Amino acid sequence: MNKLETLEHYFGHSSFRPLQEEVVDAILAKQDVLMILPTGGGKSLCYQLPTLLMEGITVVVSPLLALMHDQVVALKENGIAAEMLSSMQDLEESQQIETRLRAGEIKLLYVAPERLTNAYFLNLLHQLPINFFVIDEAHCVSEWGHEFRENYRRLSLLKEQFATTPIAAFTATATHAVESDIASNLGLRDPKRVRGSLFRENLTIHARHRIKDGRAQLMEFLKLHTDESGIIYTLSRKSTEAVAHFLQNKGIEARAYHAGLSTEEKNRTYADFVADRVQIVVATIAFGMGIDKSNIRFVVHMTMPKTLENYYQEIGRAGRDGLASETLLLFSAQDIVQQKMFIEDLPETPYKQHAFNKLDSMVRFANSENCRHQSIAAYFDDRIDECGDTCDNCAAPASEKVDITTASRMLLSTILRTEQSFGLHYVIDVLKGSKEQRVLQNGHDTLSVYGIGEEYSKSQWLTIGDKLLELNAVEIGEFKVYRLTAFGIEVIKGAHQIELKKERLTVQKSEVKKRVTYFDDYDVEVYDKLRDLRTRIASEKGIPPYIVFSDKTLKDLSMKVPKDKETMLEVHGIGEVKFERYGEEFLTLLNDDL
Template sequence: MLRRVFGYDSFRGDQQEIVETVVAGGDALVLMPTGGGKSLCYQVPALARDGVGVVVSPLIALMQDQVDALRALGVRAGFLNSTQDPDERRLVEQQFLAGELDLLYLAPERLKVAATVSLLERGTIALFAIDEAHCVAQWGHDFRPDYLLLSELHQRWPAVPRIALTATATEATRAEIAQRLQLTDARQFVSSFDRPNIQYRIVPKNEPRKQLLDLLRTEHPGDAGIVYCLSRKSVEQTAEFLSAQGVAALPYHAGLDAAVRQRNQARFLREDGLVMVATIAFGMGIDKPDVRFVAHLDLPKSVEGYYQETGRAGRDGEPSTAWLAYGLPDVVQQRKMIDDSEGDAAHKRRLGQHLDAMLALCETTECRRVQLLRYFGQQYPASRCGNCDTCLTPVSSWDGTVAAQKVLSTVFRLKKERNQEFGAGQVIDILLGKRTQKIEQNRHDQLSVFGVGTDLTEPQWRSVLRQLVARGLLAVGGPYSTLRFTDASMQAMRGEETLMLRTEPERAARSSSRSRSGGSSKPQVELSAAAAPVFERLRSWRAAAAKEQGVPAYVIFHDATLREIASRAPADRGELGTISGIGEGKLNRYGDQVIAVLQESAS
């Protein structure tokens, strides 16, 4: 079935064991990184078992593309959601009851509708697949209240196997998923969270939009990518900035008209080389395989969110970049959001712990991949991965005990001697001995700490301050984001412990992903001089076919499949059918067209 329908010769990792578990009627909880092949884990059992596989997914806007991709394989798939008119829904319901579907996609809120439950009870269900299962975790980064209803599936259909799948979950979140979905007795399959083809890079903020533009122009010209911003205003301003600089960019956030969001998302999925600038409202379930970069212009709230978002790059296994610009204002902003958030003290403490883990990843001198995997309870087999910024441009640390004392003494004296609180800029000006108007108005040039910090530059002091706030040795609060002491400040000011700080590299690591595999688990086929123009002809044919059918290009064939076709130049449909990713459905539908393109290229 794997070969015939999907065109693959063998399963990867735990896929076969998961499939066999569910086919035999067992429940499974699956953690597998984005691009690791989660969908096959329920699609194959749905085809192998009697009845229809019911897939619960929060991704209404993407259901059409998911169904189109399955239909291109020859799989009978449909969906029920609020975007359909009554006639469309009625047709799908009739197909379900007649056993004319292999897979049916539902949004979780459909299960609150009595008519939907009644429909399912009248049909034969092969399995329930709960996609994006982390949405059930109440304090997770993508919590969806409707997911709490899914625990009732087991009570109503006790004989139907269930498979819950997610790309992101710590051990605690995994336990919460199992408990809330009544899957505590299910077999758990935890694949490696490592995405070796992704190069992780975190840089100090310094005009981040210009830094982003430099990244796009020097490393990713013409590539598809996603840029995440924290606010809607920043999304729109960044999209306008990139567009003005000649980069094809579109905005996406919850404040846009639904039709505009849908249109922009459809363009991103269907067109090559577009950049989507978005809030985190965009991205879950995006199956576009050739996203070459994910950039963050603001600090993510948690490592889980960061991992989930960066995982949208390089789903095809090809070299890709995860780039984040990070600075002191990010820390200030996130701390303030936690303080202002709804929820009790325990909830705020959890948010604080999430942020602390994210800050630790930003400030580490270790390999970022090692630290990222450690967060998810996994151990990288080496001390360095060779494909992150701290490996490509090793970061040293320095004894910042005295520097920290100078900063803390300044904050302390402002409060004790003047009953004043100021932000980072004024504290740095005092340390550097700058005689600004603000310094002279407040007589800060008379403080004993005035000018004691000329041994460091302004950027270096900003790095020190950022790291002190990140470690909780200073707090930021009030309407003007002023610096304040914490419980740990006095001990640090006394210099009772050596404080090692991160040294910012002189320059950020520059990706060489265009000429190397980047540690990819599936290195791309290198194209010969003769095969390269054939590949481009195949891409042109694919683009035209996708436009005609109104589907994303990757629904027809992935780039990796086209590369293999161009390199091997199969002479007939028989040879074409041996290429990875070409099952019977696609061979029957596209085989003659592909062979025709190859023959034209050879003539």
């Protein structure tokens, strides 16, 4: 078979996606390759397909066992001989895989980077016909990346030990500096560099200033995603448990996931999420790389991530199947303070300033009124047009702004007159003329600023305080005490005008609207029956439902209702192998049972 026939037969696609063929051809020509392509762009196919057209074995280095396991299961379902060697196997299983490798019965072998420092394993590789190495999640190689791993740094040994064997490195996120670091550390020789556009057209991005704990905003958002899979990211282990419990009390099937849970519990939660038995996982960043579930419809951040790399990779877990998906970022100035405190605890190295710079980029993105997609692309040295309607800033009309200079001067003056010794809530109590005992005991009811702030509600004053924190007019010291900066003093003196988006002073319901695409115009009743059949088959085979058929495939089936094998092979994602395994059952349902 040629490459297009192979694409159709094993993967069920009639054509390549952008840039895929270019990388496949480079690998077939035995070139080193460095590909940067967003999550969901189809990186895996770029190395899974060419090995089927080549002699020998492809060794894939991947950082997480769960990711390797899911990819191996998916490849086997497509009729491709793949295995993984890891701590999950006992000695007997490992020996059986080794025997099959020597017999040429395996095309793709997945391993963790640690295994490549094992002398016995390296010796085994030298005895095998390796056609090329794959480094997945290659940004882990770079200490300037956001997920640097020491074991990845040691992968430079591949070029030292296998000088003539090509390497193909893949990542979803890398600035040009990180890209150069990857190429240098892996010792890539004149690599074919392919960088895809970072624009995820099926992903709608929203960012909102968090109101109180953000739970009311979260529930408004979730109304648009009933019975859909999603991930909610929070900053701490405690908050994952709290938000998961809150959702459970609302009748939503949610589960917490964080590093403090037992391995057994984490594995069970992951398996239930992948199998659609759990709708939502509320997680820390511990629920990170390795999520290969294609039908995640939304990702919510309840707090601000520390870098744009983290944020982009995390929202990239939504919509891997190409269908319309939503993301929501809820943040406040308190998040910025907390992240800065984490960085302050780092040792004094160049990396510390690097971390501050990355946080500043994240803060600018969250507060930006420009196209969200364009801002992300610019950070990664990519240029794209404004998205049009797939982010809140582009979809909404130009925001009306209000002048809050007078209010800002009031707030800053009150901080100053209470001797910069209290938190924001107390300062606002003074402004609003509170009769709280502590205010009276401190004699602050006698200050000239006492009671001058009744024009705004407490939540509005908190928003104004957030804006001043964003502008660095105030800073937070120990015990959450607010202090003025030099810029804050200038504001009090009338040297600056302060403006705020009008909607930030108004408590609003979420304006997130679900986008409709071709694949959303489907027969819901037929789709639900197809999904039930998929669930039954997946349960019987002990595999995730999306590996049987993706949501996109089921929706296409519900629209086209194929009558025979020929018309079924025209459906998205169904090739010869998938048809032989599942085609007849789905055809029977479509033609006899509906």
